[in-house]
Amino acid sequence: MAVAVALQKKVAMTGNEAVAQAMRQIEPDVVAAYPITPATDIVQYFSNFVANGQVKTEFVTTESEHSAMSACVGASAAGVRAMTATASNGLALMWEVLYIASGMRLPLVMTVVNRALSSPINIHCDHSDSMGARDAGWIQIYSENTQEAYDNVIQAIRIAQHPKVLLPVMVMLDGFIISHAMENLEILEDGDVKEFIGEYRPERYLLDADHPITIGALDLNDYYFEHKRQQVEGLLQARKVILEVAGDYQRVSGRSYGLFEAYRMEDAEAAIVVMSSTAGTVRTVVDAMRKEGHRIGLIKPRVFRPFPARDLAEVLRGVKAVAVMDRSESMSTAGGPLFTELRSAIYELEPRPLAADYIFGLGGRDIYPEDVCGIFQRLLAAKPGDICSDPMVTYLGVRE
Amino acid sequence: MPTLREATDKPKRMTGGHRMCAGCAAPVIVRQILYCTDAQLVLGNATGCLEVATSIYPYSAWNVSWIHCAFENAAATLSGVESAYRSLKKQGKIKKDFKFVCFGGDGGTYDIGFQSLSGMLERGHNVLYVCYDNGAYMNTGIQRSSATPRGADTTTSPVGNTLVGKQQARKDLTAIVAAHNIPYAAQASPSHYRDLMNKAQKALAVDGPAFLNVISSCPPGWHHEPELAMELTRKAVETRFWPLFEVENGNWRMTYKPRHPVDLEEWLRPQGRFRHLFHPENQALLEDVKSDVERNWQKILQRCGEA
Numbered sequence: 252m253a254v255a256v257a258l259q260k261k262v263a264m265t266g267n268e269a270v271a272q273a274m275r276q277i278e279p280d281v282v283a284a285y286p287i288t289p290a291t292d293i294v295q296y297f298s299n300f301v302a303n304g305q306v307k308t309e310f311v312t313t314e315s316e317h318s319a320m321s322a323c324v325g326a327s328a329a330g331v332r333a334m335t336a337t338a339s340n341g342l343a344l345m346w347e348v349l350y351i352a353s354g355m356r357l358p359l360v361m362t363v364v365n366r367a368l369s370s371p372i373n374i375h376c377d378h379s380d381s382m383g384a385r386d387a388g389w390i391q392i393y394s395e396n397t398q399e400a401y402d403n404v405i406q407a408i409r410i411a412q413h414p415k416v417l418l419p420v421m422v423m424l425d426g427f428i429i430s431h432a433m434e435n436l437e438i439l440e441d442g443d444v445k446e447f448i449g450e451y452r453p454e455r456y457l458l459d460a461d462h463p464i465t466i467g468a469l470d471l472n473d474y475y476f477e478h479k480r481q482q483v484e485g486l487l488q489a490r491k492v493i494l495e496v497a498g499d500y501q502r503v504s505g506r507s508y509g510l511f512e513a514y515r516m517e518d519a520e521a522a523i524v525v526m527s528s529t530a531g532t533v534r535t536v537v538d539a540m541r542k543e544g545h546r547i548g549l550i551k552p553r554v555f556r557p558f559p560a561r562d563l564a565e566v567l568r569g570v571k572a573v574a575v576m577d578r579s580e581s582m583s584t585a586g587g588p589l590f591t592e593l594r595s596a597i598y599e600l601e602p603r604p605l606a607a608d609y610i611f612g613l614g615g616r617d618i619y620p621e622d623v624c625g626i627f628q629r630l631l632a633a634k635p636g637d638i639c640s641d642p643m644v645t646y647l648g649v650r651e
Numbered sequence: 652m653p654t655l656r657e658a659t660d661k662p663k664r665m666t667g668g669h670r671m672c673a674g675c676a677a678p679v680i681v682r683q684i685l686y687c688t689d690a691q692l693v694l695g696n697a698t699g700c701l702e703v704a705t706s707i708y709p710y711s712a713w714n715v716s717w718i719h720c721a722f723e724n725a726a727a728t729l730s731g732v733e734s735a736y737r738s739l740k741k742q743g744k745i746k747k748d749f750k751f752v753c754f755g756g757d758g759g760t761y762d763i764g765f766q767s768l769s770g771m772l773e774r775g776h777n778v779l780y781v782c783y784d785n786g787a788y789m790n791t792g793i794q795r796s797s798a799t800p801r802g803a804d805t806t807t808s809p810v811g812n813t814l815v816g817k818q819q820a821r822k823d824l825t826a827i828v829a830a831h832n833i834p835y836a837a838q839a840s841p842s843h844y845r846d847l848m849n850k851a852q853k854a855l856a857v858d859g860p861a862f863l864n865v866i867s868s869c870p871p872g873w874h875h876e877p878e879l880a881m882e883l884t885r886k887a888v889e890t891r892f893w894p895l896f897e898v899e900n901g902n903w904r905m906t907y908k909p910r911h912p913v914d915l916e917e918w919l920r921p922q923g924r925f926r927h928l929f930h931p932e933n934q935a936l937l938e939d940v941k942s943d944v945e946r947n948w949q950k951i952l953q954r955c956g957e958a
């Protein structure tokens with residue numbers, strides 16, 4: 252059967268502009284935001300859409316990110332679509348309210364342009380900001396490039412508002428590397444985006460005059476636990492919903508998405524797991540080394556929350572050695588956040604692949620194909636017992 | 652405006668059966684204000700006594716929509732609710748008219764929520780923010796706030812050998828709020844309920860942000876007998892500790908002037924938090940407390956063009 256793909260425009264845009272365009276097409280009822288590098292452009296582009304009457308959105312220029320997230324919570328609880336964007340310290344300032352948004356089961360969508368956390372203050376890319384929010388109960392989706400950032404923001408709306416999910420979604424793109432780099436991408440027609448996301452019809456909301464509700468009640472030891480368990484249920488359901496939404500999106504856009512991308516993994520004996528823009532570099536290295544006959548592959552997690560542990564373990568079955576590349580430090584001294592979760596996911600595989608962690612790119616430090624090549628060579632040369640302990644965590648490209 | 656008698660016959664937006672202390676004036680203040688409108692309402696509440704004691708899941712004392720988000724962001728949260736309403740109105744997706752009222756204690760208003768309040772006022776959201784000022788963080792066990800009067804004994808400004816009660820005078824929040832040039836700001840007391848309800852009615856009628864700072868008694872925090880709640884909020888006014896005034900479009904006006912001002916000691920004495928002020932060694936401190944009140948009174952008289 253022929254796949255009906257909607258008319259699309261090929262455009263050249265920065266990651267931030269693509270996100271702002273997606274927001275214009277979504278046309279949320281409320282946007283509340285505060286500027287911070289490298290996410291500021293998103294807010295600026297959107298201000299222009301508002302100023303030029305291109306959207307009907309109420310734009311709330313709050314006095315902080317804490318208030319931006321709080322206003323989004325208020326708007327969403329009131330019964331409308333609400334969105335925001337931030338980075339780094341801005342996300343850190345929202346921390347308290349992130350948990351409130353997910354605990355209240357509010358389908359907010361926020362773009363996070365990944366940037367290192369202070370101190371030392373640094374404006375460049377790493378994932379310490381969104382990784383710091385990984386347990387906040389939000390769905391987290393990471394984008395490799397401008398196209399993915401655009402596509403993910405649109406899909407996030409449908410995922411968040413799904414009645415079986417009802418959770419906020421955070422969409423990430425790499426600061427500067429993607430947010431400020433001009434790339435070609437295809438964007439949908441406005442009407443197709445509107446149709447894809449549909450009308451927003453919440454079940455319970457503050458502005459429902461006939462059914463007043465209490466939101467944010469005091470929940471003590473007799474109920475809190477059940478409510479938290481229900482929240483986890485939303486995340487469990489999200490796995491299927493994310494895939495369904497991706498399927499629907501593919502029918503419109505022709506582009507396919509999953510929980511992660513497995514690249515040339517069919518017969519791979521070694522694999523690198525890495526998120527976001529660095530996956531592009533790794534993919535190039537995979538192609539080059541495959542030409543030399545090495546059986547290697549790449550896994551690029553797209554959805555980090557919920558963590559697709561079972562699915563990842565399945566694609567890693569039979570792999571001899573796997574390296575995780577973490578663009579953040581968890582400060583546990585036992586590996587970065589992606590590594591610890593992935594290693595736990597493959598614990599039950601027989602035989603268990605060797606696993607090593609590479610922490611890289613903190614504060615925007617560049618990563619080169621030769622670095623990636625070195626990782627693959629080590630993986631391919633690994634003998635059982637080698638990799639984990641010696642060393643378990645390597646800092647790539649740091650002067651020591 | 653309905654008489655208090657008529658008002659009490661109206662459907663109750665806040666029901667009884669909540670768990671506020673006997674002698675706490677906060678629920679009285681909430682009722683008096685909510686009696687002043689028949690509009691659809693969405694209420695906001697900062698974390699604090701009023702919030703925890705009225706919303707213990709699965710119960711709620713609220714018969715209208717109510718949201719509590721966190722301690723310092725009630726004004727920002729209601730900014731979002733009101734913006735959602737504006738958006739829906741603009742799109743013709745909502746027919747009914749709503750009003751938005753936000754309640755916070757002095758801690759959630761003068762201190763931790765100060766920034767978010769200022770942001771809400773500056774952006775001009777159509778929200779009435781009510782501070783019930785009981786002069787300390789009562790919910791967490793009576794810690795000092797910037798609204799605590801000088802010399803008061805709190806758990807973080809205790810009466811010690813070297814330091815005796817709170818060392819600083821109160822922050823003049825109502826004046827700071829008025830300096831945002833919002834359409835309406837006022838100070839009120841539940842003891843003077845006609846005055847309070849008048850102000851609430853004006854505050855609810857303006858287009859733009861409004862602010863009411865209302866004194867509220869607290870038996871465990873002030874160390875007073877519960878039955879003295881109204882008596883003490885009245886004496887706060889009659890001793891000039893809590894002047895009743897309003898700032899309407901920039902015009903300051905005294906709405907009530909005690910004909911025979913009562914000695915401040917009559918308000919201080921029934922409150923255990925001021926007991927030490929009457930020990931002979933604290934004579935000078937008592938004088939300082941009195942002069943804070945006098946200075947504040949004169950300043951307000953001046954602003955109201957009555958000095």
Ligand SMILES: Cc1ncc(C[n+]2csc(CCOP(=O)(O)OP(=O)(O)O)c2C)c(N)n1
Nearest residue numbers: 698699700722756757758759787788789790
């Ligand atoms: C960010 C944050 N800090 C501290 C607290 C703890 N806390 C809850 S209520 C409260 C005091 C509330 O005082 P106030 O606003 O004066 O209201 P009251 O309790 O007197 O009604 C504090 C300190 C909190 N909930 N959140």
